[in-house]
Amino acid sequence: MPPITARTKETADETRERIARTADELFRRMGYAKTAVADIAAELGMSPANVYRFFPSKNAIVEAICTRCLVEMENEIRVISAKPLTARERIFELFRAILIYHRDNFISERRLHDMVLVAIESNWDAILAHKLRIAAGIEALLAEGIEEGAFVPHDAAAASQIMLGAMVRFCHPILIAESIDEDLESQLQAALAFILRSVEVQRTPL
Template sequence: MATDSALTTEQILSATEDALRRFGPAKATVVDVARTLGVSHGSVYRFFSSKTALREAVTERWLAQAHDDLRFIAIEPGPAAERLHRWLTTLFAAKREKALDDPQLFATYLTLVAEASHIVDAHVDTLIDQIAQIIQDGIEKGDFRHTPISATARAVLEATAHFHHPAHAAGWSDPAAEDRFEALWKLLLRGLAADA
């Protein structure tokens, strides 16, 4: 339980996740969040102006959790092909873990994401920018052929959507999913390689 003076944004977002998990997105309220924290709902509204703003913040945090690991892969040194492969497998693993470890919360987030298209667009733009960094590095080092970087980065993300877009989550537990991912990766790599 938090006191009003010690309340933090992070505590509110965590309590909101708990409320969403317990009650679902249709029934969870700001009062539920406040009750979890042991504060008044007015205390929550001091941080977030509306229920919509709170839900958007939770959605943004959920989507952003993947960014840090991916961002580090995008900027670290090393062969571009290895980094791009690791970046894609890390994204797949993170999404699969969320879907399989807490399917109830994952389903809740699917609802929230559908409500916040501008947040999803920003998330996708961030992912494309990270892929573009790797592709540009690969072109500069002669590992990847010259290609329109941004368009190619978007194509890579879209081509691998089956392994990270929540609409395909039902297939992620299939034992053959990793083999299918690797087959797609080899195809993508042949298209990117400088000697292709």
């Protein structure tokens, strides 16, 4: 058998990921505004010029972090969508998961607030694509609810967009941060129950 040799050289993607993760840790520890590319480079034991080889700016690093967070959230939503629950129950779980993700991140890492603002401004295309994928997931659940007989027939695509717009207070990280001391989970439950009532089949009591 040929001898086993250890691979010591990182690929470009691995280096980019290491830079992004180190930057994320520093943003959480020091705050976005107080963290310079030089600080990130020093933490990694490399020169700022080397960091700039992989990311043209600090905002570009934020975009990479933001993209990873969006992927994490979408993976969680896919897990919820596959649960053996009714469509209605999964819609509630989906919105609750989004709220908890943003709420808990803000509570534990308030220093990331500035980074979130930058991410929203500089990574809008990725965030818009993320919103479209979330809307598609809600549309699929509404369609399932129609098939189950729980929802009346309706345009699930249009309804998903309306629902996302009406529930933005519980999905947007900035709006969640502004109401962080309120009982947002209870408010979400009440708001979503009210919205879903417009498409739910009303059962006539026997």
